[in-house]
Amino acid sequence: MTMALLGAAIAVLLLLRVPVAFALLGPCLTYVSFEGYSAGLSIRQATEAVNSFPLLAVPLFILLGVVANHAGIGDRLFGFALACLGRIRGSLGYVNIGVSLGFSWMSGSALADSAGLGKIEIPHMVRNGYSRRFAVGLSASSSLLGPVMPPSIPAVVYAGIAGVSTGALFAASVAPAFLMAAGLAAMVAFLVRRRDDLRGDPFSWERWRRAAVRVLGPVGAPVIILGGILGGWFTPTEAAAVGSAYVIVLGAVYRRIAWRDMFTIAKETVATTASITLIIGASGLLAWILARERVPQKISETMLGLTDNAVVFLLLVNLLMILLGAILEGISVLVITVPILLPIAAEFGVDPMHFGVIIIMNLMIGLLTPPIGAVLYVMSPVARMPVHEVFRGTLPFLLPLLVVLMLVTFVPSIVTFLPKLLGL
Numbered sequence: 256m257t258m259a260l261l262g263a264a265i266a267v268l269l270l271l272r273v274p275v276a277f278a279l280l281g282p283c284l285t286y287v288s289f290e291g292y293s294a295g296l297s298i299r300q301a302t303e304a305v306n307s308f309p310l311l312a313v314p315l316f317i318l319l320g321v322v323a324n325h326a327g328i329g330d331r332l333f334g335f336a337l338a339c340l341g342r343i344r345g346s347l348g349y350v351n352i353g354v355s356l357g358f359s360w361m362s363g364s365a366l367a368d369s370a371g372l373g374k375i376e377i378p379h380m381v382r383n384g385y386s387r388r389f390a391v392g393l394s395a396s397s398s399l400l401g402p403v404m405p406p407s408i409p410a411v412v413y414a415g416i417a418g419v420s421t422g423a424l425f426a427a428s429v430a431p432a433f434l435m436a437a438g439l440a441a442m443v444a445f446l447v448r449r450r451d452d453l454r455g456d457p458f459s460w461e462r463w464r465r466a467a468v469r470v471l472g473p474v475g476a477p478v479i480i481l482g483g484i485l486g487g488w489f490t491p492t493e494a495a496a497v498g499s500a501y502v503i504v505l506g507a508v509y510r511r512i513a514w515r516d517m518f519t520i521a522k523e524t525v526a527t528t529a530s531i532t533l534i535i536g537a538s539g540l541l542a543w544i545l546a547r548e549r550v551p552q553k554i555s556e557t558m559l560g561l562t563d564n565a566v567v568f569l570l571l572v573n574l575l576m577i578l579l580g581a582i583l584e585g586i587s588v589l590v591i592t593v594p595i596l597l598p599i600a601a602e603f604g605v606d607p608m609h610f611g612v613i614i615i616m617n618l619m620i621g622l623l624t625p626p627i628g629a630v631l632y633v634m635s636p637v638a639r640m641p642v643h644e645v646f647r648g649t650l651p652f653l654l655p656l657l658v659v660l661m662l663v664t665f666v667p668s669i670v671t672f673l674p675k676l677l678g679l
Contacts, residue, residue, distance in 0.1 A: 258548055261286055275587055276530070279537035286544055297540055304539020304590065305532050312411045312421070314528040315495030319406070319480075321523045322499055323361040325516060326506030328473045329372050331466075332357040333379075338466035342454045345447030347380045348393055349440055355397035356436045359404035360477030361502065365622055369398035369630050373637040389446065391638040392648025395630050396439055396656065399619040402585075404432035406480055406498075409618065411491060412535070412586055413611045416593045421491040422484045423674045427608045430673060431616060431663045438655030446651060472505045485677055531586055538590035545595070554595055565603040569613065569664050572596060576614055580621015581628055588618055609670045616660050623649045623656075 261282050268278035287297050323329075336353040340346040354372060373394045380390035402409050405425030414421040480498040483489035489497060506512030512520070562568055579588045593614070600610045622630040625646055635642045663669050 257286070258545075258550060261544070269583070275583060276533040276537045279534075279541050279587065283537065283540045283544055287540075300540045300543040301536035304542070305535050310412065310415050310535070312406075312490075312492040312495050313408055313531060314524060315492060315499055316406050316408055316411065317527050317531075318520070318524045319361055319476075319495055319499045319502060320401075321520050321527075322502045322506060322512070323358065323473075323476070325512055325520055326502055327509060327511045328361065328476075328502070328505075329354060329358055329375055331469045331473055333372075333375055335466040335470040338459070338463045340458075342457055344450065344454055345443050346454060347376075347383055347385060348389075348443035348447060351376050351380065351390075351393050352397045352400075352436050352439050352443070355394075355400050356404065356432070357473075359401040359432065360406075360481065361473070361498070365398045365402050365619060365630055369395055369633050369637070372398065373634055377638050384450075387638065387640065388644060388648035390648075391634055391640060391645050392650070392652055393439070393443065394638075395623060395634045395645060395649050396652035397436075398630060399622065399656070400432055400435055402619050403428055403435060403612075403616060405429065405484075406491065406495065407615065408531075409585055409589060409615045410611065412589050413593060413615065416589060417597055417607050417611060419607050419611065424608050424611055425481065425491070426485060426674045426677055427612055427670045428615070430669050431612055431659065434659045434662065434669070435616075435656060438659045439652055442652055442655045472508070476502055476505075534587045535590055538587040542591055542594060545591070550595070554599075565605060566665065568599070568603050569605070572600075572610075572613065573617055573660065573664060576617030577621050577624065580618040581624035585615075585618040585622070589614065606667060606671060608674060609667045612670045613660075613664055616656075616663060620653065620656055620660065623653060 264282035264285075265278055268281060269275070273281075284294075284297055287294075332354045333350065336350040336357070337346070339353075340349055343349065354376065358372060373391075376394050377387070377390045380393075381387050401407075405428055407425070407428060410424045410428060411421055413419075414424050476498055479501055480494045483494045483497065484491055503512060506516075561571070576588070576592070579592065596614075597607060597610065601607070622628050623646070625631065625642075628646070631642050631645045631649070634640075634645045638645065640648075
């Protein structure tokens with residue numbers, strides 16, 4: 256009964272659009288008070304949740320994404336992708352996906368990608384004959400590549416909770432991210448198959464050469480970050496710091512970042528980091544309450560009682576994660592559910608890296624799902640469309656994302672082959 260009341264209180268606060276961290280903290284502090292524990296215990300549980308060395312990489316990867324946005328990296332990637340495709344039917348749709356894929360090597364946030372790149376992609380696509388709904392739906396869907404493709408903020412958080420190698424989880428996420436991009440491209444090809452008017456300018460070697468020169472600098476960022484991590488030269492935290500410094504230098508060289516901009520960049524980074532940290536702390540307190548009430552054990556017993564089949568278990572996890580991702584912030588879902596579900600997954604023989612990629616993909620799809628779906632609310636003011644219209648635009652692109660999710664769920668080698676190849 257206590258847990259039912261706690262869950263109901265959290266749900267009501269979320270429906271009232273109370274920020275996630277406070278929707279978790281309020282009921283949790285009330286529980287602690289009624290159970291006779293001190294406020295100091297609450298503070299200790301919350302601070303222990305964020306006192307994790309792998310989580311040090313989070314603010315640095317946030318900084319990297321903010322700096323990349325300010326440095327105009329998205330504009331350069333957009334120009335290069337456009338120069339490559341020429342008069343291919345639906346070229347701007349593929350450019351949209353390609354830019355999001357390229358930008359994902361520098362930013363691990365779907366919200367940052369959807370807001371930053373959406374401002375570039377949507378007006379350009381609308382001016383060239385694409386429907387606003389198509390442009391918004393594709394831009395929102397392709398932004399999900401950011402948190403799946405390394406460097407990924409959710410992957411850093413999961414690795415810290417699950418005790419797995421961040422570098423190995425980064426490597427495990429590469430193939431699923433490319434499959435998601437391929438699935439979105441297939442849907443674009445299907446939707447524009449009869450639209451000969453949606454062709455770009457004729458291919459020009461001179462235009463391609465100029466665009467290629469402009470993109471040489473940005474290409475160095477993922478080489479430094481992922482090459483450093485996978486080559487064993489940097490820890491993820493160090494790689495994020497080096498990558499941020501590199502992109503700041505690029506922005507200065509391109510005259511897109513000056514000293515006066517550093518305060519704005521720092522303010523954006525601190526605000527986002529503080530938001531995530533507060534959510535993790537509040538989720539840590541909730542996780543302690545759930546552990547005290549033996550909720551993980553009860554859920555484990557229930558799930559093991561329902562099935563002894565790993566396939567059925569993974570289907571249940573997919574359903575649960577998409578639902579939670581649609582109503583809760585992804586980081587809080589990771590902090591709350593991973594300690595509960597990971598031991599159950601281990602009993603079914605599911606590899607923890609495979610399980611991590613599945614959970615992250617589900618949570619990202621949840622970002623496109625009402626009622627809370629954060630990307631929908633970010634894209635709405637960017638595109639000047641109501642949230643329900645943004646969702647209607649994303650619906651066709653949810654299908655390939657779900658197909659890829661099922662493929663990754665039931666073919667573990669898609670996830671595990673690259674870490675094994677690299678010896679991680």
